[in-house]
């Protein structure tokens with residue numbers, strides 16, 4: 419996932435979670451283990467994942483929940499993060515991230531973000 423290949427053309431570089439949702443990317447990267455259940459941090463993550471504008475997908479939209487109406491796929495993917503978090507599956511969260519990134523790169527990738 420990391421380790422950028424210099425063979426990839428810059429324009430075609432697949433966006434990573436770091437590009438799309440840096441706040442969540444950082445969190446997920448720093449916490450090798452998910453927050454301890456019912457801890458303060460756990461609640462913070464839980465509440466944010468439960469809020470369409472603050473969850474991983476929401477962050478990608480600039481902390482906006484408009485995708486709920488505009489994209490079924492994003493909406494579905496958004497809820498999946500919360501579920502994976504609740505069952506404390508790091509693996510499922512990784513899968514969610516990858517699914518979301520594939521969808522985002524395919525459907526919502528902005529033409530130019532710089």
Ligand SMILES: [Zn+2]
Pocket residue numbers: 489490491492493521525526
């Ligand atoms: Zn979408």
